[in-house]
Amino acid sequence: MNRSTIDLWVGVFVVAGVAGLLFLALKVGNLASFSTSQTYQVQAKFANIGGLKVRGPVKSAGVVVGRVTDIRFDNETYEAIVTINLGAEYQFPRDTTAKILTSGILGEQYVGLEAGGDGVMLKNGDRLRLTQSAVVLENLISQFLFNKAAEGKPEAKEPAK
Amino acid sequence: MRVADVRARLERLGAGVTTHVLRLGFASRFLGYLVMHSGTALKRFRLTTAEIYFAGVLSLIIILVSGMFVGMVLALQGYETLQRFGASESLGVLVALSLVRELGPVVAGLLFASRAGSAITAEIGLMKATEQLSAMEMMAVDPIARVVAPRFWGGVLSMPLLAALFSAMGIFGGYVVGVQLIGVDAGAFWSQMQAAVDVRNDILNGVIKSVVFGIAVTWIAVFEGYDAPPTAEGVSGATTRTVVTSSLAILFLDFILTALMFTGGTHQ
Numbered sequence: 001m002n003r004s005t006i007d008l009w010v011g012v013f014v015v016a017g018v019a020g021l022l023f024l025a026l027k028v029g030n031l032a033s034f035s036t037s038q039t040y041q042v043q044a045k046f047a048n049i050g051g052l053k054v055r056g057p058v059k060s061a062g063v064v065v066g067r068v069t070d071i072r073f074d075n076e077t078y079e080a081i082v083t084i085n086l087g088a089e090y091q092f093p094r095d096t097t098a099k100i101l102t103s104g105i106l107g108e109q110y111v112g113l114e115a116g117g118d119g120v121m122l123k124n125g126d127r128l129r130l131t132q133s134a135v136v137l138e139n140l141i142s143q144f145l146f147n148k149a150a151e152g153k154p155e156a157k158e159p160a161k
Numbered sequence: 162m163r164v165a166d167v168r169a170r171l172e173r174l175g176a177g178v179t180t181h182v183l184r185l186g187f188a189s190r191f192l193g194y195l196v197m198h199s200g201t202a203l204k205r206f207r208l209t210t211a212e213i214y215f216a217g218v219l220s221l222i223i224i225l226v227s228g229m230f231v232g233m234v235l236a237l238q239g240y241e242t243l244q245r246f247g248a249s250e251s252l253g254v255l256v257a258l259s260l261v262r263e264l265g266p267v268v269a270g271l272l273f274a275s276r277a278g279s280a281i282t283a284e285i286g287l288m289k290a291t292e293q294l295s296a297m298e299m300m301a302v303d304p305i306a307r308v309v310a311p312r313f314w315g316g317v318l319s320m321p322l323l324a325a326l327f328s329a330m331g332i333f334g335g336y337v338v339g340v341q342l343i344g345v346d347a348g349a350f351w352s353q354m355q356a357a358v359d360v361r362n363d364i365l366n367g368v369i370k371s372v373v374f375g376i377a378v379t380w381i382a383v384f385e386g387y388d389a390p391p392t393a394e395g396v397s398g399a400t401t402r403t404v405v406t407s408s409l410a411i412l413f414l415d416f417i418l419t420a421l422m423f424t425g426g427t428h429q
Contacts, residue, residue: 003207006214013218017322020329021368027351028257028332029360057356104248 038088039066040124044098044111049080050134052100052109058084059101060113065090068111084111086122093118094126100134109134188384195310195383198303202310212315216277216379220323223276224269228327231264232256232334239335240343252345253354256335261358261367262423265328267415270374272327273320274407278382281312282403285386286396294387309383316382320375321368328367366422373414378407 049071058066066086074081086092095116102109116130202209239255285308288294294304332354339345358364382403389399 006211007207009218010210010213013213013221013319014322016221017217017325020322020325021364023329024261024325024332024364024367025360028261028329028354029358029364055359 039085040088040122041069042084042086042122042124042126042128044082044084044128044131045074045077045079046082046098046100046131046133047079048100048133048136049082050100050102050109050136052082052111052134056108056110058086058111058113060090060092060115065113082111091121094120094122095130096122096128097130097132098128099132102135184388187388188380191305191384191387192380195305195313198306199310199314201303201306202314208307208311209314209318212311213319214315215280216273216312216316217319217323220273220276220319221326223272224323224327225330227268227272228260228265228330229334231268231327232260232331232336233338235259235264235331236335236338236343240339240345249343249345250349251353251357252335252339253350254357256339257332257354257358258363260328260331260335261363263415263419265331266324266367266370266374267411269324269327269371270320270378270411271408273316273323273375274378274382274411275404277316277319278378278403278407279400281316281379281382282386282389282400283396285309285312285383286389286391286399289387289389290391290393290396292391305387309387313379313383316379317372317375320378321371324371324374325368362422366418369422370415370418373418374411377410377414381407381410 052068052071054068054071056068057064058068066084068082069085070081070083072081072083073079082098084098092113093116095118097114097116099112099114100109101112122128235256236252239252240249243249243251243255285294288304288308294308297304297307336347336350340347340350385399385403385406389395
């Protein structure tokens with residue numbers, strides 16, 4: 001085989017390999033959606049964050065408006081402090097509610113924002129006052145069972161009389 | 162009689178272990194010497210280019226076709242299971258993560274070992290058996306720098322590219338079966354994949370895996386070839402050993418790397 005033919009094929013191979021890597025990084029991974037645009041940071045305290053993870057999405061009306069950048073534990077109030085980066089193009093009123101929601105039944109958890117009615121907008125470093133914790137399945141079930149048991153008691157006693 | 166029997170067996174076991182440890186030591190020394198004397202292979206890059214052609218370009222067909230079929234099978238099997246939980250939209254995530262993290266580097270490595278590794282061993286082994294290597298030494302040409310190093314670097318450079326192509330082709334195969342044939346929503350397929358696949362945690366780690374496998378496979382291949390007994394039988398034995406050893410090395414290293422990369426991270 002000719003030298004230059006070999007070089008040509010090796011060149012094609014390297015280009016194809018790099019193209020494959022780029023395809024993986026841009027189309028399969030989320031490098032393209034890494035926003036380098038302006039963001040601002042707000043914090044929210046939750047009694048329970050459930051399975052929320054760093055880099056989880058922050059959605060409002062179902063649209064991704066930011067990402068969770070940090071999750072810490074507050075030693076004084078025994079609550080979780082979640083730091084959120086919001087895109088600068090998304091402005092929210094100061095009394096916005098942050099909830100921890102789940103996409104689908106077994107899906108990942110995300111922070112849902114519900115805009116309030118305040119005229120003053122959130123600034124960098126603000127804290128969201130109104131939060132709602134994640135729903136813990138076990139608590140939900142135990143509540144349900146307690147309710148059932150409370151309902152069932154008088155009925156259960158009746159046939160014994 | 163019995164005691165002597167046991168003793169002989171123990172001696173054979175000990176000899177076997179010693180031989181293997183000795184060979185491992187020689188192989189490490191060989192790798193060190195090889196890297197130290199890679200100047201020629203990198204300066205006269207044409208030598209390495211030719212080896213990239215033999216190890217990489219000629220492996221393209223088998224890598225692309227296998228990648229395609231692996232992706233297609235993943236999509237079929239994954240859909241069967243995911244659909245039971247009503248999560249068939251996650252098909253893209255399943256296909257992409259299994260390929261990028263595991264199957265891409267591992268299967269591409271196994272194919273590379275049997276397609277290119279065995280060829281490298283056979284070539285170097287035959288060169289040794291026909292005394293071409295000794296002839297080079299007579300002419301004051303270092304056979305390791307002239308023959309072994311270009312093959313080593315050619316393999317090491319080819320392997321990550323082949324693994325990336327394998328993964329990309331597999332994802333394309335998964336797309337063809339999942340979206341075009343089964344009818345999973347194309348938007349959900351890609352967007353869930355993009356949301357779940359992390360560039361640093363998944364793709365970069367997959368690339369690191371393929372680099373490690375490339376070094377391991379090519380190292381084993383050139384060493385077995387260089388160390389092969391200079392007979393027809395010796396070369397055939399060395400070729401077999403290359404495939405067996407590198408397959409085991411890939412699976413073993415994969416376990417170690419996965420344990421290091423994907424556990425205890427902040428991401429998962």
